[in-house]
Amino acid sequence: MTPSNNDLVHAPVAKLALEDGTVYTGKSAGAGGEVSGEVVFNTAMTGYQEILTDPSYCGQIVTMTYPEIGNYGVNEADIEHQKPALSGFVVRESSRIASNFRSEGGLGEYLTKHNILAIAGIDTRALVRRIRTQGAMRGVLSTVDLDDASLVAKAQASPGLIGRDMVQEVMPSQHSVWEQGLDEWTQVPAGDGSDAPHVVCLDFGMKWNIPRHFHARGNRVTILPGTSTAEEIMQHAPSGVFLSNGPGDPEPLQYAHKMIGELVEQVPVFGICLGHQLLSLACGAKTFKLKFGHRGVNQPVQELATGKVEITTQNHGFAVEESSLPDCLEITHRNLNDDTIAGVRHKATGAFSVQYHPEAASGPHDSHYLFEQFQKQMRQPA
Template sequence: MTRIAKLALEDGTVYTGEGFGADGEINGEVVFNTSMTGYQEILTDPSYHGQIVTMTYPEIGNYGVNSIDIEHEKPSLSGFIVREESRIYSNYRAEGGLSAYLQQHGIVGVAGIDTRALVRRIREQGAMRGILSTSDLNDASLVEKAKNSLGLLGRDLVREVMPTQSRKWDNRLDDWTETEIARHGAPAGAGNAKVVCMDFGMKWNIPRHFTSRGNQVTVVPGDTSADEILKLEPDGVFLSNGPGDPEPLGYAQKTIAELIGKTPIFGICLGHQLLSLACGAKTFKLKFGHRGANQPVLDLQTGKVEITTQNHGFAVEEESLPDCLEITHRNLNDDTIAGVRHRESAAFGVQHHPEASSGPHDSHYLFDRFQSVIAK
């Protein structure tokens, strides 16, 4: 039996489609991702917490889901929008279908709407607050709810996804086999360094890369103090990705500022933004963000162009960049900053995701670069 679902945007636009996954009503910022594959990684990336994600590729779900291609223990996004949900999946690794997976985790989905029109509207108007519902189907009611819902600006979403306790990443949590390590790229060389990961909503593929290089990894909550981190005697500290606006995270900025110069630092996405803020820069909200597995980035040091995976709605403001930071990478779509490094201390960050799974893998060298600094 067909279930009607509606998506309402704060500008008054309403789309009607077919519900799949869980029933219910949720709100969030409506964004889009241009990846052709990797939908399970997108679903389980904590950076999408508070967002309703639209896939631009027309058919999603055709290779099913499995217990390996996950970036966290459960999906964190608010809702999921596709043009067509494939009810038939075919892949030797598949363990189930997309709709059942969403239903299992309480994620509301909608299929059958004109995603091209929706994406064009977001590109023109910017990311907007929205309501996705299979219960309330009254257009005026839904639009009013969208207008009154919370946005991302000024909210601390990290506290809603980060862990509450520290833990050793000794079993990689999900039995990442040697086959999977090889599939994601073999490490350049082994080490035995101690890496402390500050978890602001970290994708699991990041500590996988560190452990695959022979490092001892400890994951700590994102609000852990510098003193507590230094007591762990790290050879390097990693700053993870995570959801939302980086500016409200004063506790993280304070910790990072106190760590600079005392231990090597490597940040990805939100971690890159927090490193920049800790050094005195500012961030700003992008009109509709960068989300997809096909984003070109220029490495200013080598002159090479990398195809990268990205997922962020905020960026570092170039005009506010302090003298202690040097730009290392640029996004070639809009020339925004995609990477920085500290001129005096071993600290650097990138806006894109070198750990990307299912890909692309052009930026794996960044893990090797950090490894060369922390290696014993």
């Protein structure tokens, strides 16, 4: 169903209030109701459906900096999890027309179906500039309470992300076997189960394009909850263990720190995003909250060994504190926007991690070599 030109005009009023007292008034572009969350922004021009279904956005109200969102619709092929986990969505203009041969529906319908609140018609440039100046802030998005003072008070009283275990809200409760590859790649047969490398993915809120990459390279792939113990993981006889992305603050996840600290001595380990932070914490480093985070598909990172610059997909609000880095870890990559650590390697075991998304979805493919690097580690004799 194609929305009419009058849909936004007749849509209910929606308001977004920040904890600093700023209130933006627009129109509802999704479900009705009220939610709170940390207000952040993403600089991607495309990939809004992958952003919506990335579990790393749990607890956040995501603002898109590109002015028109929804123009190519939505489809089942591009989702990165079974349903959106973010709290709310903010756009300048929600496209009234979905025009793409792969489209199976409109963005507004998709948001309503999954009960995601969204606001359109506000000055997203002003909102993003405020976040960049003052930092990510708690906010409330509502279509039911339109009193400015009330909304600001709710934003100020809402919980932040620091100190909360958000992983428990998005990770699976049981283990599963992954059997889907990448459509655009020629699949490498996984073998009869005896000779194929076995990747155990620890799911802290994992994007689905990650196990697709592992499976497409001929690996057997098992997914376990991020709360699994090292003993439970090793019972699956992994050739390598992958630490996934996920939402929120990595420091409260003490169960993961302990488990990863035990694993790095037994099996090859590769982590991305939250997995990168958890590996660093497990080795003795500390993390800190970034002012407004790194979110987009256009983030430059330099590989220090070669000097090569990669354009990467990123989505994180925390980073590893360089002054706390233990002697056992060496820095392998740097974010060129703010010089923060974007990758580390364990000097003794070879465990490694990066603070970005080499699987993209959406985004550039510059960093696919990291999957091959992990593949080589798994093939090395014990």
